Amino acid sequence: MHGFTTFRGDRGRGVLLRPTTAATAILARCLLWALLALAGIAGQGAAQAADPGPANLEPANLEPVGRSIAISLADRRLYLTDPDGGTRSFPVAIGRPGVPIPVGDSSIKRKRRDPTWRPTANQRRDNPALPRAVPPGPNNPLGRFALDLGWPAIAIHGTNDPDSVGTRASGGCFRMLPADIETVFAAAEVGMPVRVVRGALGGATPELPASRPAGTVAVAVKTAPPPPLAAPVSAVAIAKPPEPPPAPVADPRCATMTAPLRRMICDVPALAFLDGRARGTQDRFLAGIADPAARAGAAYELIQDERRFHERIAALCWIRSGTEGDPAVAAAAQSCLATALDRRLNDVTERIASLRGGTRIAGQP
Structure with a gap:
């Protein structure tokens, strides 16, 4: 019969167990490897807790923000914000004096390429000469692209009168230059949020290019101006006063x-x-x-x-x-x-x- 040989100390406690067979020796080695593996896993977990890496970030923080549109009536400009945080702005025509202009939050409900313009009942009542519909073409006041908003009969669209862009000239819609509406139309999606505000959004802040990453702030560094140069006497002699209007x-x-x-x-x-x-x-x-x-x-x-x-x-x-x-x-x-x-x-x-x-x-x- 196989067994273990035990050596005892002076108090009768076992201080050494020596396997007497090859099988028990293999079992002992397996137990030792298991203990070492458990110790390594515990150490790795402690290191991760002490130094959290990218795996600990919340997934929501990694999702980019979608595009959005804001229109400032004071600036008479449309601001398109891209997913990376960059902002591009474009001039728009807003409602002429006496025409109500919607203010608040809405969204893009429909995209129309080569739209047909159908004057509203109020427009035809004010101007009976208006046709019931104007098909796509150079005479269409909507231009080639239209983004219908949630407000009735209100859209962001092109125009066949580019000179009116930047003024108070529309019937309540927001007119854009042909090249600008084509850019916005390509970037817009149904459901994109649109906000119209009365106050200014641009101010003196320069426009952000679309390639600028989110959170980047342009810093203007002021340097001392160079010392003024003395004007030549001949230049002073021939200077002319500004011509009156x-x-x-x-x-x-x-x-x-x-x-x-x-x-x-x-x-x-x-x-x-x-x-x-x-x-x-x-x-x-x-x-x-x-x-x-x-x-x-x-x-x-x-x-x-x-x-x-x-x-x-x-x-x-x-x-x-x-x-x-x-x-x-x-x-x-x-x-x-x-x-x-x-x-x-x-x-x-x-x-x-x-x-x-x-x-x-x-x-x-």
């Missing part, structure tokens, strides 16, 4: 004009003043052209520009026969027309600059 010139046709838009301009002094500034700039330009044929050609171009301006603004501001009979409608039309006339001075200045290239001006080579 041209004096407004009244429209000589006011006594006989019957068109609703021209009558509104002639009858409202503030509008007549704004219109007169552009007219004064034109008259000063034409008076400086020495060649009669060139002067007549430039005058014709400016008259055509004015005619196109009147046609567009009369429809944009809904100025028609009988507008002056409703005080609220007349006030909204006058406010819209004031904005358009204020911008027209810049348009006339740019148009004159383009005409100078092919026109011989008196006093110039």
Whole structure:
């Protein structure tokens, strides 16, 4: 019979057990390996508890935030926030004076490519000449892309009147330039949150590029300006004072004009003043052209520009026969027309600059 040989001390306690067979020796080694393995696992767990790694992060913290849109009525801009936190902004046209503009939270309910425009009942009541529907094409005021929002008859869309973008000109929707709405349309998804606020969102903060990672803040480092350089005496001698703005010139046709838009301009002094500034700039330009044929050609171009301006603004501001009979409608039309006339001075200045290239001006080579 196999067994163990036991050595006892002076107190009778067993101090050594020696296996007397090969099987018991193998069993002892297995027990030793098991104890060592358990000790290693315990040490690894303690190390992980002392130094937590990425495996301890909450899964929710690793999920990127989706895209969203915010529109500021004060800025007249749309801000598109990307999943990485970068923000791009685009100019928009908002509702003209007197038109209610929705404010608050909504979302994109539908995406429409090459949409058909169907005027609302109120729009057709105010302007019976409007058709029931306008198919896709250059005459469609929605442009090529439209994002319908949760508010009835309100959308973010393109336009066939790019000059109106950045102004108060729409019927409550948010108009964008053709290239900008194409960018936003490609990034938008049904269900994307949209928030419209009255206050400013941009302020003096520069726009964040789409490639900037979330949480990155641009820091402007101020450096001491270089010491001013003394201006040469010759430069001071030939410096010219700034040219004063041209004096407004009244429209000589006011006594006989019957068109609703021209009558509104002639009858409202503030509008007549704004219109007169552009007219004064034109008259000063034409008076400086020495060649009669060139002067007549430039005058014709400016008259055509004015005619196109009147046609567009009369429809944009809904100025028609009988507008002056409703005080609220007349006030909204006058406010819209004031904005358009204020911008027209810049348009006339740019148009004159383009005409100078092919026109011989008196006093110039």
